[in-house]
Amino acid sequence: METFWEVFKRHGVSRRDFIKFATTITGLMGLAPSMVPQVVKAMETKPRVPVIWIHGLECTCCSESFIRSATPLASDVVLTMMSLEYDDTLSAAAGEAIEKHREKIMKEYWGNYILAVEGNPPLGEDGMYCIIGGRPFVEILKESAEGAKAIIAWGSCASWGCVQAAKPNPTNAVSIDKVITDKPIIKVPGCPPIAEVMTGVIMYMVLFDRIPPLDSQGRPKMFYGNRIHDTCYRRSFFNAGQFVEQFDDEGAKKGWCLYKVGCRGPTTYNSCGNLRWYNGLSYPIQSGHGCIGCAENNFWDNGPLYERIGGIPVPGIDSKADKIGAIAAVAAAGGAILHGIATKVRKSANKEEE
Amino acid sequence: MFKRIYVFSASLRIWHWINFITIIVLFFTGLYIGTPYFTTSVGYEATYAYDKNLTMGFIRFLHFSAGYVLLFSFLFRIYIAFFGKRDRMFIPKFWTIEYWQGVKETSQEYLLIKEHRPMLRNPLARTSYFLVYLMIFFMIATGFGMYGLSDPDGFWASVFGWAVWSLGGEFEAHYWHHIVAWLIILFFVFHVYFVSREDFTHKNGEVSSMFNGVKFFRKEPIDINDVK
Known part of the structure; x- marks a missing residue:
């Protein structure tokens, strides 16, 4: 050759x-x-x-x-x-x-x-x-x-x-x-x-x-070798805590960070942030849409793509981890209080028997 | 009439309260990092907002700093367990008959059937503390894994990178880091309840023991050998 x-x-x-x-x-x-x-x-x-x-x-x-x-x-x-x-x-x-x-x-x-x-x-x-x-x-x-x-x-x-x-x-x-x-x-x-x-x-x-x-x-x-998040030109908005809440809000127009609308940049390793696409023309985040993490394992199963952390499969509820966590914590506290009252009642009952 | 028994070493007590503060800081900063629910930098350009307000950058800094404290206090906790017998009480001795007897008695007490015999620390508590140590280790491994993978050739990535990949990827690592954080908070709720309950029902100074190291018993506790 x-x-x-x-x-x-x-x-x-x-x-x-x-x-x-x-x-x-x-x-x-x-x-x-x-x-x-x-x-x-x-x-x-x-x-x-x-x-x-x-x-x-x-x-x-x-x-x-x-x-x-x-x-x-x-x-x-x-x-x-x-x-x-x-x-x-x-x-x-x-x-x-x-x-x-x-x-x-x-x-x-x-x-x-x-x-x-x-x-x-x-x-x-x-x-x-x-x-x-x-x-x-x-x-x-x-x-x-x-x-x-x-x-x-x-x-x-x-x-x-x-x-x-x-x-x-x-x-x-x-x-x-x-x-x-x-x-x-x-x-x-x-x-x-x-x-x-x-x-x-x-x-x-x-x-x-x-x-x-x-x-x-x-x-x-x-x-x-890099996360898209770590090479993203919108990273300064992330650090400043300036986030797009909805795709039609003021932040979206100003080009703020897409973290809260499900951007997978923080969990995805690829060169989109520095090489970009079509000879450096643009990439998804630059066009105003979050990364969907297409270079990562299981990205299709890690939905929904417009939410940052996946839901917990609780039947009948479309739930986020924080919501479930808070419910569980409150339920635990409530359960503890009830158990405490029950202990007290039981103890006084025992005393009367004695 | 009450016998004083020295249960918690000074090192352990100091570690306990550092750990408590660290976990509270980590939990609330972590919640913000997961779902940033307030913005303090409205009206500033992102470049200038960075060091002027309670921004994502600063909250992440707090989270990572507290993460380092958690790591080194955890190492300290493991270290002291090698030297003091009473600092090894977190190990559930599930291979002994006494362990299972204690599980039965403690369950009976919690089901309000009858009170258990005096114990320095009941087997259910030992088991849950052991699980909490595992959860803290999980949080350290996944946390420093995610933190370190900003530089995949760096030190932290080589130490804890496996934690991220063994969960299936970074998305899964974020997810489980979140879930286990809530599990630790659930433990916190139960921990506070059961400790207070122990103090109320047995009058053994359970709460104050984490300040002064001493618990009080009328009869000799059945697991006295753990501190002798």
């Missing part, structure tokens, strides 16, 4: 533009400026890596996000940075031809290709809820993972389970790390993940030939 620099030359990119590109992606990957020479060297020497991108039970929002990457352009990534050999959504080929190609690539680059998984395998009914090319997706996943160097779990589906794994999870959909346990898995959660995060993860793996540093949950530290 040719190296990146060779591909760039073939496409008529000047040395100057090449260096610019290397500098941009260095910053994007969260690396120090002193790393630029290493990135350039990697791009001059490392061959492009074949990538097999498979789709399970999912909504394709990860692919939709990915093709909107602006730095680097997704087209650059797909056409020059890596060699995307199989993607049944983006490929022009279809049917048996492309399935054969996947098998050919797997054989040719056994142990060297990267497997990118979008969506997850439903295990119910022997995997019959998701059939690709006439076979259950879980089989294709296991088969493709066997010869992979590393696996990228795109989105909350592959990382955590997402909406199809929400209670009661009728198809028994599971995250891919429940099925594949013997390969390094990089979780890139989000519904979908930020486009630049997706390309950034691929770039890192391709250029440095190793998986990025991961946190305890298996997510790349450079993109999932």
Whole structure:
């Protein structure tokens, strides 16, 4: 395989533009400026890596996000940075031809290709809820993972389970790390993940030939190392105690903190606060709506999305923890007083008997 | 006619009242952090309101400071248990027959059937104190976990980060931190009631014992060995 620099030359990119590109992606990957020479060297020497991108039970929002990457352009990534050999959504080929190609690539680059998984395998009914090319997706996943160097779990589906794994999870959909346990898995959660995060993860793996540093949950530290709350531009309103109470009130117009209308920023790890979306244009909180925590495990079950702390399932009452707590505390105090009176009555009765 | 028995060491009594104040501060600041129900900074720009009023930032500062006090007083409490026999009375000895006998007698007293024999501390109280220590530890672990994960590579995240992840994530950690805070308040209500009740019914100086360390008994308590 040719190296990146060779591909760039073939496409008529000047040395100057090449260096610019290397500098941009260095910053994007969260690396120090002193790393630029290493990135350039990697791009001059490392061959492009074949990538097999498979789709399970999912909504394709990860692919939709990915093709909107602006730095680097997704087209650059797909056409020059890596060699995307199989993607049944983006490929022009279809049917048996492309399935054969996947098998050919797997054989040719056994142990060297990267497997990118979008969506997850439903295990119910022997995997019959998701059939690709006439076979259950879980089989294709296991088969493709066997010869992979590393696996990228795109989105909350592959990382955590997402909406199809929400209670009661009728198809028994599971995250891919429940099925594949013997390969390094990089979780890139989000519904979908930020486009630049997706390309950034691929770039890192391709250029440095190793998986990025991961946190305890298996997510790349450079993109999932901060809470949205801790990087939010509305954080000063939080610290000042200035909150939106309703979406049409004065605070909402002034752009105050969305904490009280259920923003999940304080409990969600992602780069929305600093990278933002669509080449830094905006992100949910900037547009006036709280974060729904789409990059977090179980976010579908942690509702309601417009309340900060989930309710306690008490039959017939839509209750918040504080309300139940206060009722319980008052009931306990009342019970204690009644018990005290009963003790007193009982004691005087005993005395009379004596 | 009353026999004085020294039950609570000075270290324990000091710890008890520090713990009490800390928990009250933590509870009320925590309630505000969970649901900010008043705003003091109307009319100020957020940047300038920060240090001028009773703001979220300041209340969080109080909460975290009290959290540190809770942590270190808890460590102190564990530490003194190694050195004083009477400071180990929070351990419920559920492997002994006396424990279950005491549970029966105390339940009978609370069901107003008959009074229990004199005890330094009844097994139900021991059990509930033990559970409270567990709850305080839970609050410390989840609290410092959430506090520390602002910097996932930092010290607190490495010490208590597991508490957040083992609950399933940060949302769940917020949720359970909240629930257990209320459980501690429930304990507080029952604790105050049963301590006062003990003092009223047995006249043994139960309430004042946490100030002067001494309880009074007519007959020798059955668990006297715990302080001898």
